[in-house]
Amino acid sequence: xxxxxxxxxxxxxxxxxxxxxxxxxxxxxxxxxxxxxxxxxxxxxxxxxxxxxxxxxxxxxxxxxxxxxxxxxxxxxxxxxxxxxxxxxxxxxxxxxxxxxxxxxxxxxxxxxxxxxxxxxxxxxxxxxxxxxxxxxxxxxxxxxxxxxxxxxxxxxxxxxxxxxxxxxxxxxxxxxxxxxxxxxxxxxxxxxxxxxxxxxxxxxxxxxxxxxxxxxxxxxxxxxxxxxxxxxxxxxxxxxxxxxxxxxxxxxxxxxxxxxxxxxxxxx
Amino acid sequence: xxxxxxxxxxxxxxxxxxxxxxxxxxxxxxxxxxxxxxxxxxxxxxxxxxxxxxxxxxxxxxxxxxxxxxxxxxxxxxxxxxxxxxxxxxxxxxxxxxxxxxxxxxxxxxxxxxxxxxxxxxxxxxxxxxxxxxxxxxxxxxxxxxxxxxxxxxxxxxxxxxxxxxxxxxxxxxxxxxxxxxxxxxxxxxxxxxxxxxxxxxxxxxxxxxxxxxxxxxxxxxxxxxxxxxxxxxxxxxxxxxxxxxxxxxxxxxxxxxxxxxxxxxxxxxxxxxxxxxxxxxxxxxxxxxxxxxxxxxxxxxxxxxxxxxxxxxxxxxxxxxxxxxxxxxxxxxxxxxxxxxxxxxxxxxxxxxxxxxxxxxxxxxxxxxxxxxxxxxxxxxxxxxxxxxxxxxxxxxxxxxxxxxxxxxxxxxxxxxxxxxxxxxxxxxxxxxxxxxxxxxxxxxxxxxxxxxxxxxxxxxxxxxxxxxxxxxxxxxxxxxxxxxxxxxxxxxxxxxxxxxxxxxxxxxxxxxxxxxxxxxxxxxxxxxxxxxxxxxxxxxxxxxxx
Numbered sequence: 001x002x003x004x005x006x007x008x009x010x011x012x013x014x015x016x017x018x019x020x021x022x023x024x025x026x027x028x029x030x031x032x033x034x035x036x037x038x039x040x041x042x043x044x045x046x047x048x049x050x051x052x053x054x055x056x057x058x059x060x061x062x063x064x065x066x067x068x069x070x071x072x073x074x075x076x077x078x079x080x081x082x083x084x085x086x087x088x089x090x091x092x093x094x095x096x097x098x099x100x101x102x103x104x105x106x107x108x109x110x111x112x113x114x115x116x117x118x119x120x121x122x123x124x125x126x127x128x129x130x131x132x133x134x135x136x137x138x139x140x141x142x143x144x145x146x147x148x149x150x151x152x153x154x155x156x157x158x159x160x161x162x163x164x165x166x167x168x169x170x171x172x173x174x175x176x177x178x179x180x181x182x183x184x185x186x187x188x189x190x191x192x193x194x195x196x197x198x199x200x201x202x203x204x205x206x207x208x209x210x211x212x213x214x215x216x217x218x219x220x221x222x223x224x225x226x227x228x229x230x231x232x233x234x235x236x237x238x239x240x241x242x243x244x245x246x247x248x249x250x251x252x253x254x255x256x257x258x259x260x261x262x263x264x265x266x267x268x269x
Numbered sequence: 270x271x272x273x274x275x276x277x278x279x280x281x282x283x284x285x286x287x288x289x290x291x292x293x294x295x296x297x298x299x300x301x302x303x304x305x306x307x308x309x310x311x312x313x314x315x316x317x318x319x320x321x322x323x324x325x326x327x328x329x330x331x332x333x334x335x336x337x338x339x340x341x342x343x344x345x346x347x348x349x350x351x352x353x354x355x356x357x358x359x360x361x362x363x364x365x366x367x368x369x370x371x372x373x374x375x376x377x378x379x380x381x382x383x384x385x386x387x388x389x390x391x392x393x394x395x396x397x398x399x400x401x402x403x404x405x406x407x408x409x410x411x412x413x414x415x416x417x418x419x420x421x422x423x424x425x426x427x428x429x430x431x432x433x434x435x436x437x438x439x440x441x442x443x444x445x446x447x448x449x450x451x452x453x454x455x456x457x458x459x460x461x462x463x464x465x466x467x468x469x470x471x472x473x474x475x476x477x478x479x480x481x482x483x484x485x486x487x488x489x490x491x492x493x494x495x496x497x498x499x500x501x502x503x504x505x506x507x508x509x510x511x512x513x514x515x516x517x518x519x520x521x522x523x524x525x526x527x528x529x530x531x532x533x534x535x536x537x538x539x540x541x542x543x544x545x546x547x548x549x550x551x552x553x554x555x556x557x558x559x560x561x562x563x564x565x566x567x568x569x570x571x572x573x574x575x576x577x578x579x580x581x582x583x584x585x586x587x588x589x590x591x592x593x594x595x596x597x598x599x600x601x602x603x604x605x606x607x608x609x610x611x612x613x614x615x616x617x618x619x620x621x622x623x624x625x626x627x628x629x630x631x632x633x634x635x636x637x638x639x640x641x642x643x644x645x646x647x648x649x650x651x652x653x654x655x656x657x658x659x660x661x662x663x664x665x666x667x668x669x670x671x672x673x674x675x676x677x678x679x680x681x682x683x684x685x686x687x688x689x690x691x692x693x694x695x696x697x698x699x700x701x702x703x704x705x706x707x708x709x710x711x712x713x714x715x716x717x718x719x720x721x722x723x724x725x726x727x728x729x730x731x732x733x734x735x736x737x738x739x740x741x742x743x744x745x746x747x748x749x750x751x752x753x754x755x756x757x758x759x760x761x762x763x764x765x766x767x768x769x770x771x772x773x774x775x776x777x778x779x780x781x782x783x784x785x786x787x788x789x790x791x792x793x794x795x796x797x798x799x800x801x802x803x804x805x806x807x808x809x810x811x812x813x814x815x816x817x
Binding site for chain 1: 682701
């Protein structure tokens with residue numbers, strides 16, 4: 001493992017660890033409004049200052065990191081499983097099944113996902129608790145984000161279908177589900193893992209995009225998306241540099257994921 | 270004698286010196302006055318103007334162009350809020366409020382040289398009231414079905430008779446740009462200080478001085494002083510601010526409070542806070558009987574005591590201070606105190622008191638259990654407040670209200686929706702519990718709010734299009750609004766609208782939150798600007814502005 005990959009792993013572990021310790025590091029919580037100290041610069045009480053309505057930015061970054069970092073992998077897992085199911089099975093089955101599944105995938109790929117998410121959000125019931133909104137946001141991302149991975153998996157599974165070891169297994173009388181789960185799936189694992197790792201930063205950024213549009217995690221829950229909204233309308237970088245902490249964190253985490261991912265890509269290759 | 274001669278000589282010399290100094294001063298002042306003339310004023314339109322036809326104007330960008338180019342019979346002075354003569358030399362409204370007679374200035378002509386006469390006013394009124402044109406300006410004059418009659422008494426005198434009394438009839442003419450009946454240039458021939466010279470869609474509108482504009486200043490110089498105005502179409506407010514900072518534009522109207530403070534920290538002399546504007550931010554509950562909501566929630570929302578208690582539990586002072594950084598005032602009622610004549614000065618501002626709010630709710634059968642408010646049937650008091658996504662100020666207000674109401678055990682879910690979805694819920698499906706939005710008031714007259722207060726109206730947001738008023742207080746508001754609209758007596762109208770404001774406060778169908786201040790920025794190079802609260806805040810006296 002190269003130095004940079006080790007560093008990336010260490011950064012990810014550190015960020016996850018610190019965010020999990022948010023309850024101890026920021027006991028006042030992410031929602032408390034210090035209205036007498038709104039939009040304050042960093043101080044002893046508020047290490048990263050406060051936001052426009054007086055909430056401690058450090059606490060919000062910690063809790064927001066926890067939400068984004070824990071749920072993005074969950075959404076990535078869901079989308080990878082869906083991709084394995086649709087793409088893997090379609091590739092393995094071949095013929096009309098593969099063509100049908102890929103047509104559905106293409107249809108999903110052609111949908112403008114942002115508008116789709118906006119529509120789904122508008123159709124959701126209004127009285128959704130902040131916690132439920134987080135789950136729904138990432139669930140939607142997971143349910144809509146499987147398409148690219150499904151195409152890759154379909155092609156890989158298609159090439160495995162006619163491979164020697166699958167032919168031999170067929171000749172030995174192994175059929176259907178057993179052939180797929182025991183002989184095909186283990187060979188798809190590296191691709192699945194790569195797709196999983198790729199999806200995590202994509203979902204983090206997608207949530208951030210939704211948050212900027214005001215459609216992600218609802219108030220008062222923080223997420224990286226809602227924290228990045230603070231940068232909206234910031235005219236000068238030099239004026240309030242502490243507001244860039246969530247952006248820096250996002251860059252560091254996504255870069256770390258990419259460095260870890262390089263390893264997975266090598267494994268896949 | 271010598272002494273006297275000597276004194277006389279000294280006095281003569283002093284006189285000559287004084288005369289020389291005076292002459293120099295006069296020459297200097299004259300030169301300065303000449304130097305004042307000319308220049309180009311630059312500012313941004315935040316959207317593409319949808320039309321240059323002043324009678325079809327609806328959007329803000331077109332309203333701005335109409336203000337700069339239109340010749341009107343009377344104009345409301347944006348500073349004093351009094352009506353002043355423009356193309357009319359005098360006007361008279363009949364006692365029944367149905368007829369208005371204008372005596373016009375003579376010898377005026379449109380920008381293309383076409384002479385102005387009563388025929389043009391008659392033509393304008395006919396166009397304005399033509400149902401096929403669907404003029405939003407004309408809608409304000411449609412008090413009853415029937416024809417509007419114009420009678421040309423002489424080339425400089427005309428009377429217009431409406432089928433029914435029109436509330437604030439004379440003030441409505443502030444928005445009516447007089448068109449030429451004969452000019453081949455149609456609506457592009459104007460009587461206002463500027464005329465449209467160039468338009469590049471999506472980029473810019475250039476206005477040039479109208480060479481035939483009739484006004485002069487006290488020294489007899491022709492107005493306007495400016496040669497031209499360049500209006501850049503720029504929807505992005507960040508870019509607008511950056512361009513102002515770089516000196517590429519001279520004015521910003523309706524400045525955001527955050528930007529205001531940022532600009533104030535570096536250049537305090539450039540920003541202007543004119544005090545509370547006519548605009549308000551408010552929330553309301555869904556009181557529609559057929560709304561797809563549980564019956565117990567409908568009962569809460571239709572209870573005045575519940576609405577009043579919510580109103581009492583909201584800390585408006587904090588909303589003004591924190592969300593708008595002090596550039597807003599806690600709202601008292603439907604009319605901003607900035608509307609000097611129509612504001613009911615007897616109304617008392619709602620005092621923030623969560624304890625009193627809780628007590629009022631308990632008197633209605635609600636109870637607080639483990640930090641959660643429950644109704645008589647044991648339902649937790651939980652509701653959602655929708656606001657439009659992307660409006661950070663409203664999102665912040667909703668989040669602060671969420672915390673305020675948590676103190677009395679009410680759990681609020683803040684939901685941000687894209688504007689079309691919000692409007693659909695508000696006007697079509699009625700699938701919402703509470704909405705937080707703002708109301709932009711351009712006019713001062715209560716008749717402009719008829720579409721909000723009449724229970725049969727589509728814009729009666731809390732319960733639109735009622736066949737008959739569903740509550741006694743709504744019936745009373747209907748009666749009062751119709752009474753004020755059909756009267757020409759300003760004091761009677763004021764008394765009726767004062768009562769409407771009282772009822773609105775007692776029943777709280779709208780919970781008024783804050784009146785935002787009118788904030789603007791004017792570059793140091795612009796001389797003569799004195800920003801006001803009424804639109805257009807910074808360039809209301811555009812004829813007398815100069816750019817160094």
